[in-house]
Amino acid sequence: MTNNKLKIKANNLNVYYGEKQALFNVNLDIHSKEVTALIGPSGCGKSTFIRCINRMNDVIDICKIEGSIKIDGNEIIDKDVDVVSLREKVGMVFQKPNPFPKSIYDNISYGPSIHGLAEKKVDMDIIVENSLKKAALWNEVKDRLHEAGTGLSGGQQQRLCIARAISVNPEVILMDEPCSALDPIATAKIEELIDELKKSYTIVIVTHSMSQAVRVSQRTGFFHLGKIIEVDTTEKIFKNPGNKMTQDYITGRFG
Amino acid sequence: MNKEKRLKKRYNAEKRFRLYGLTSVMMAIFFVIFLINVIFSKGSSAFLKTTIDLEVNFNLETLDLDNNPTQKNLEDAEYYDLAIDSILNVYSVTGLKEEKALINLFSPDYEYEIRNFLIKNPDFINKKTILKLTASDDIDQLHKGNYPRHLPEDRRRINNFQLKIYDSLLEQNKIDKIFNAYLFKKGDSRNPELAGIGGALVGSFFTIVITLLLSFPIAIFASIYLEEFAPKNKITDFIEININNLAAVPSIVFGLLGLGILLGTFHLPRSTPLVAGITLALMTLPRIIIPCRASLKAVPPSIREGALAIGASKVQSVMHHVVPLAIPGTLSGTIIGLAQALGETAPLILIGMVAFVVDIPSIPTDPSASLPVQVYLWSEQAERGFVEKTSATIMVLLSFLITLNFIAVYLRQKFERKW
Numbered sequence: 001m002t003n004n005k006l007k008i009k010a011n012n013l014n015v016y017y018g019e020k021q022a023l024f025n026v027n028l029d030i031h032s033k034e035v036t037a038l039i040g041p042s043g044c045g046k047s048t049f050i051r052c053i054n055r056m057n058d059v060i061d062i063c064k065i066e067g068s069i070k071i072d073g074n075e076i077i078d079k080d081v082d083v084v085s086l087r088e089k090v091g092m093v094f095q096k097p098n099p100f101p102k103s104i105y106d107n108i109s110y111g112p113s114i115h116g117l118a119e120k121k122v123d124m125d126i127i128v129e130n131s132l133k134k135a136a137l138w139n140e141v142k143d144r145l146h147e148a149g150t151g152l153s154g155g156q157q158q159r160l161c162i163a164r165a166i167s168v169n170p171e172v173i174l175m176d177e178p179c180s181a182l183d184p185i186a187t188a189k190i191e192e193l194i195d196e197l198k199k200s201y202t203i204v205i206v207t208h209s210m211s212q213a214v215r216v217s218q219r220t221g222f223f224h225l226g227k228i229i230e231v232d233t234t235e236k237i238f239k240n241p242g243n244k245m246t247q248d249y250i251t252g253r254f255g
Numbered sequence: 256m257n258k259e260k261r262l263k264k265r266y267n268a269e270k271r272f273r274l275y276g277l278t279s280v281m282m283a284i285f286f287v288i289f290l291i292n293v294i295f296s297k298g299s300s301a302f303l304k305t306t307i308d309l310e311v312n313f314n315l316e317t318l319d320l321d322n323n324p325t326q327k328n329l330e331d332a333e334y335y336d337l338a339i340d341s342i343l344n345v346y347s348v349t350g351l352k353e354e355k356a357l358i359n360l361f362s363p364d365y366e367y368e369i370r371n372f373l374i375k376n377p378d379f380i381n382k383k384t385i386l387k388l389t390a391s392d393d394i395d396q397l398h399k400g401n402y403p404r405h406l407p408e409d410r411r412r413i414n415n416f417q418l419k420i421y422d423s424l425l426e427q428n429k430i431d432k433i434f435n436a437y438l439f440k441k442g443d444s445r446n447p448e449l450a451g452i453g454g455a456l457v458g459s460f461f462t463i464v465i466t467l468l469l470s471f472p473i474a475i476f477a478s479i480y481l482e483e484f485a486p487k488n489k490i491t492d493f494i495e496i497n498i499n500n501l502a503a504v505p506s507i508v509f510g511l512l513g514l515g516i517l518l519g520t521f522h523l524p525r526s527t528p529l530v531a532g533i534t535l536a537l538m539t540l541p542r543i544i545i546p547c548r549a550s551l552k553a554v555p556p557s558i559r560e561g562a563l564a565i566g567a568s569k570v571q572s573v574m575h576h577v578v579p580l581a582i583p584g585t586l587s588g589t590i591i592g593l594a595q596a597l598g599e600t601a602p603l604i605l606i607g608m609v610a611f612v613v614d615i616p617s618i619p620t621d622p623s624a625s626l627p628v629q630v631y632l633w634s635e636q637a638e639r640g641f642v643e644k645t646s647a648t649i650m651v652l653l654s655f656l657i658t659l660n661f662i663a664v665y666l667r668q669k670f671e672r673k674w
Contacts, residue, residue, distance in 0.1 A: 084566050092564035098557035111565040
């Protein structure tokens with residue numbers, strides 16, 4: 001199942017929030033077109049790490065990043081990098097569904113319109129339809145595209161956010177605990193969707209659920225106290241972890 | 256104490272608390288009703304004025320005009336003789352003293368009222384017609400029942416002879432009460448029956464427009480910058496504290512500022528809506544910035560993150576997503592701020608808006624009155640007619656304030672979004 005084509009390479013990544021160091025010398029390789037799960041106890045730096053990949057940490061004034069992250073060999077931890085085009089390439093789905101308080105259509109069309117991906121209304125209609133189809137939401141909302149996105153159920157809202165992320169045709173999708181606010185049925189739908197999406201996108205998912213990591217990911221990284229303890233194929237991590245701490249965590253002895 | 260006793264005590268405390276709350280609400284309602292009642296009972300009569308029917312014969316000879324006069328001839332003609340002749344026909348009087356008493360029943364503007372009628376209706380040349388001329392303040396108040404006619408003659412401004420004329424005119428149905436258009440059309444006057452809030456309305460309008468144009472854009476951009484873009488450091492904190500302090504500065508201090516800087520240093524024209532607008536804009540700025548920032552802050556950060564994560568720039572995320580969500584709060588904050596500015600008196604007194612201005616301003620650099628200052632000015636006058644005028648002005652001012660507040664509430668409820 002796993003392939004060896006490298007998509008993202010983090011090298012000696014150190015992140016500080018003011019005085020506090022959140023990540024210590026993180027080295028992590030993420031492979032193209034597969035799902036990498038990041039697990040670990042709360043506050044271990046998983047979210048900090050994925051927020052470095054699309055530079056969302058720039059929003060936080062006191063955050064300082066050192067080291068290197070390369071996507072397809074291009075350095076992104078650099079002041080000169082254009083974060084707008086980086087985020088076009090690296091989409092993100094958040095913990096809590098955060099659709100814009102606009103219509104379903106406008107939620108999807110916003111990204112393509114600011115990046116100029118569709119010149120005509122017809123092109124935009126196609127993008128919206130395809131994005132919603134890819135996010136497995138089209139059949140549920142095709143008759144009410146102009147109703148508020150916030151009127152959908154939690155699971156639908158999260159799929160709307162995924163559709164919004166893929167509307168600008170990214171290469172990587174970052175997911176920060178996308179199912180933590182959802183019920184098991186909605187979670188199952190999102191997991192199915194992730195399985196489908198990995199054919200076209202590289203996905204990095206932060207999760208607190210071991211079983212979810214097992215179900216959706218091909219590779220798993222275990223974080224603890226800002227350090228990466230172990231990265232390997234999901235199968236190996238969960239069947240035969242190389243590190244004692246990993247084993248303790250996945251068997252529920254701490255976390 | 257056993258359990259039942261304690262439970263009973265808790266229920267009693269609850270009942271007492273509800274009673275306190277209810278009492279305070281009741282008292283507030285009572286005061287509001289009392290206030291409105293006083294203002295309405297005093298002020299409503301100002302919307303009507305007393306008139307006396309006068310038969311006027313627009314004879315060209317009396318007016319010293321040739322046949323077929325032009326509009327210009329009509330405007331330049333002398334109407335005094337015609338007016339006096341017509342008035343002296345109302346009641347048979349002998350001697351200068353009685354003539355004067357009769358003429359004094361009319362407001363001093365009788366000459367202009369006759370003139371204006373003819374200029375507007377030139378068809379009445381060489382015809383007779385009955386005009387309703389404005390009665391003097393004393394007759395007006397007498398007819399409205401506010402005049403103490405039971406006082407002995409030497410303590411009244413209306414003498415017995417005038418009362419006799421009034422009674423006889425009343426019997427002939429020549430005295431009437433009609434809608435007082437002067438109240439809205441005319442500027443200030445020394446004669447209450449001729450005084451109006453037209454000048455104050457226009458002055459207040461100019462003032463509030465200037466205040467809005469100056470304070471709204473500055474406040475909006477200041478709040479957006481402070482809330483969304485400014486680095487969180489000591490300078491920003493310092494500015495924030497000072498904005499909050501400025502909102503609490505007494506308005507008269509802003510009046511002093513306007514007096515010292517706008518009038519003193521820049522020599523802008525005194526007692527004009529321009530200066531008033533700038534002064535009130537300074538006062539209103541912090542009062543708009545604070546609710547604006549609050550409504551920007553109320554937009555959940557997840558909306559900003561969602562926009563940024565899809566590749567919007569910072570400005571795009573703010574302008575496309577945050578600001579539209581903050582608009583209802585911003586607008587209602589602005590309207591409330593403007594309503595406060597509209598009712599502000601103290602700073603206007605300092606920049607000279609207490610001047611007695613008869614003319615209605617046509618541009619913001621004309622000397623002018625404003626509604627709250629007009630209330631203040633008239634409340635100091637001795638004539639009875641100004642008492643009802645004062646209350647009527649308060650009614651007009653209050654109705655504007657209430658309208659503004661309703662608009663604010665409406666905007667907030669209409670555009671408020673939930674997520």
